[in-house]
Amino acid sequence: MITLPRLRCPNCGKAMGPVSAKEIPPANKFEECLRRCEKCRIGASNAKNPAKVKFIHADQPQEPAPPKP
Numbered sequence: 001m002i003t004l005p006r007l008r009c010p011n012c013g014k015a016m017g018p019v020s021a022k023e024i025p026p027a028n029k030f031e032e033c034l035r036r037c038e039k040c041r042i043g044a045s046n047a048k049n050p051a052k053v054k055f056i057h058a059d060q061p062q063e064p065a066p067p068k069p
């Protein structure tokens with residue numbers, strides 16, 4: 001069993017998780033995130049390390065990061 005630690009929603013500060021699951025799938029979109037803020041429609045990617053978590057907005061298509069100037 002893997003437990004993803006609790007995070008805070010970057011928008012409203014609400015706690016997301018902790019979540020335990022047998023398998024942690026990679027999250028590339030909001031629906032795949034195990035930790036979500038339904039109010040803000042923001043999901044946290046399924047990284048165990050909080051420093052590596054990316055926040056995914058449900059209404060925002062995933063795009064590669066823009067190149068740095």
Ligand SMILES: [Zn+2]
Pocket residue numbers: 009010011012013014037039040041042
């Ligand atoms: Zn929120």
